[in-house]
Amino acid sequence: xxxxxxxxxxxxxxxxxxxxxxxxxxxxxxxxxxxxxxxxxxxxxxxxxxxxxxxxxxxxxxxxxxxxxxxxxxxxxxxxxxxxxxxxxxxxxxxxxxxxxxxxxxxxxxxxxxxxxxxxxxxxxxxxxxxxxxxxxxxxxxxxxxxxxxxxxxxxxxxxxxxxxxxxxxxxxxxxxxxxxxxxxxxxxxxxxxxxxxxxxxxxxxxxxxxxxxxxxxxxxxxxxxxxxxxxxxxxxxxxxxxxxxxxxxxxxxxxxxxxxxxxxxxxxxxxxxxxxxx
Amino acid sequence: xxxxxxxxxxxxxxxxxxxxxxxxxxxxxxxxxxxxxxxxxxxxxxxxxxxxxxxxxxxxxxxxxxxxxxxxxxxxxxxxxxxxxxxxxxxxxxxxxxxxxxxxxxxxxxxxxxxxxxxxxxxxxxxxxxxxxxxxxxxxxxxxxxxxxxxxxxxxxxxxxxxxxxxxxxxxxxxxxxxxxxxxxxxxxxxxxxxxxxxxxxxxxxxxxxxxxxxxxxxxxxxxxxxxxxxxxxxxxxxxxxxxxxxxxxxxxxxxxxxxxxxxxxxxxxxxxxxxxxxxxxxxxxxxxxxxxxxxxxxxxxxxxxxxxxxxxxxxxxxxxxxxxxxxxxxxxxxx
Numbered sequence: 001x002x003x004x005x006x007x008x009x010x011x012x013x014x015x016x017x018x019x020x021x022x023x024x025x026x027x028x029x030x031x032x033x034x035x036x037x038x039x040x041x042x043x044x045x046x047x048x049x050x051x052x053x054x055x056x057x058x059x060x061x062x063x064x065x066x067x068x069x070x071x072x073x074x075x076x077x078x079x080x081x082x083x084x085x086x087x088x089x090x091x092x093x094x095x096x097x098x099x100x101x102x103x104x105x106x107x108x109x110x111x112x113x114x115x116x117x118x119x120x121x122x123x124x125x126x127x128x129x130x131x132x133x134x135x136x137x138x139x140x141x142x143x144x145x146x147x148x149x150x151x152x153x154x155x156x157x158x159x160x161x162x163x164x165x166x167x168x169x170x171x172x173x174x175x176x177x178x179x180x181x182x183x184x185x186x187x188x189x190x191x192x193x194x195x196x197x198x199x200x201x202x203x204x205x206x207x208x209x210x211x212x213x214x215x216x217x218x219x220x221x222x223x224x225x226x227x228x229x230x231x232x233x234x235x236x237x238x239x240x241x242x243x244x245x246x247x248x249x250x251x252x253x254x255x256x257x258x259x260x261x262x263x264x265x266x267x268x269x270x271x272x273x274x275x276x277x278x279x
Numbered sequence: 280x281x282x283x284x285x286x287x288x289x290x291x292x293x294x295x296x297x298x299x300x301x302x303x304x305x306x307x308x309x310x311x312x313x314x315x316x317x318x319x320x321x322x323x324x325x326x327x328x329x330x331x332x333x334x335x336x337x338x339x340x341x342x343x344x345x346x347x348x349x350x351x352x353x354x355x356x357x358x359x360x361x362x363x364x365x366x367x368x369x370x371x372x373x374x375x376x377x378x379x380x381x382x383x384x385x386x387x388x389x390x391x392x393x394x395x396x397x398x399x400x401x402x403x404x405x406x407x408x409x410x411x412x413x414x415x416x417x418x419x420x421x422x423x424x425x426x427x428x429x430x431x432x433x434x435x436x437x438x439x440x441x442x443x444x445x446x447x448x449x450x451x452x453x454x455x456x457x458x459x460x461x462x463x464x465x466x467x468x469x470x471x472x473x474x475x476x477x478x479x480x481x482x483x484x485x486x487x488x489x490x491x492x493x494x495x496x497x498x499x500x501x502x503x504x505x506x507x508x509x510x511x512x513x514x515x516x517x518x519x520x521x522x523x524x525x526x527x528x529x530x531x532x533x534x535x536x537x538x539x540x541x542x543x544x545x546x547x548x549x550x551x552x553x554x555x556x557x558x559x560x561x562x563x564x565x566x567x568x569x570x571x572x573x574x575x576x577x578x579x580x581x582x583x584x585x586x587x588x589x590x591x592x593x594x595x596x597x598x599x600x601x602x603x604x605x606x607x608x609x610x611x612x613x614x615x
Binding site: 019020023024026065066069071073108126127128130131132134136174175180181182183185186188189190191223225226227228265266 | 361363398399400401403404407424427428429430467484485486487488489490492493495496526529530598600
């Protein structure tokens, strides 16, 4: 049995899953497990996860980190999972309620400050209520809004603007700061992959997207850790870049994940990267 | 949405015999540690030499009784805020973690290493880049990912910030003793980061974000104080061998000091760290809040063990920003 079949079988046997194999169910790994199963043509196996996400959806439409627990930053991942499976329209109402929450939620903006190299006035999304806009929640919400047909919504366009603004001039990005107190910060693989997934198809006269793609290609390899590798490949695939060595790298990452407890979160990401984002 | 389950601070108290260390957490001993404390300094330290003996000597000379940790859950909390292979002086050296683990394991404790990196959602990447993954593997030390574990809510015992309570991950709520294992560094917002600020990493990113921005929005000094006031018994072992000066805690330059600083009161340890860096501890906002509430800053109340700090002082450069310059005003010169 290949690593991929084994990973998918594990996810199918327990699609409502946590970050660790014996961890409490959490929204992010469960949504990613559903996406991986859907991408593999195993939609029936994903249904319990999709139903669980719908069951824990709050009255305001958000889906918190775990059942009954805010904040709602993983709501976008639930939307992506529901949308991926929504050929029959059975998740339409959950998607609409979640989209309504996403469009209402926002991070804090602040007047521009010379100590920061990026534009802190562009609206985006935060992890927690009443805090600043950061890169990964903004990228995930933008990806979800685009997926459900809101590509031209003002919030989506602002989110895209924020993401491009937060890419480093030399390529790549981090959690969402560029230059602080005169120093350019370091880029990291996972946020760059997630940003590029959200920015697929966008035009960028600044050239930062192209340089970020270049940086990401140079920054991954057989030793890249599971989550970073998977998000990097998903970001590159969204920009029509398929690396010949990707299968080998995914297999190596899967082997390491197996040795360290078979985290459903990591296996779901690896399987999703192997199969490609469901379209 | 409902809160996560609460936990009871009483469950955090270390049980046991009649020794002072075994009573840590009770009102009497807390009061004693708040009023005065011992801090141990070792010089000429290297990552490839006898750190186990240094740490063992440091802890016992500061009053920790080895028998008091037998069978207890000890959580080692290194600093891995945003590790990068090209900047090893940003994060706690793996040799410090291994040595501390060996000391506590040798005393019969159940040791876990735990961290919730502040700037990276991929914790495996943080472990890899810092070199910690390799030593966890080699020494069979369990690791708790504090960013993603299940959480429990506790009342904010400090109340310097407006936060009514704080969420802590399971490994933190279940620990009998937390060992802050920071790197000695400058910090571009609050001047210095060592034992107390390192405990930001006990706060779960899944609730507070990456970075843990809820804390920033409620005041960095205030929330550093609140976290330290709300945690169970915490002690400190500072990696002050290869340190960071200038634009810390991420982008600064290496400053070799060759020191290990140990103490059972993190406030007193941080005050001593400041003095070694030639920074005025009374001008570090979270230390000013902690003074005489969590521990002493006044050097007359800090009993020095091992080396004296005075001959070891080596001024750390800090950024030329007004909020930082007041911490080094006594030097009488501007530094870049």
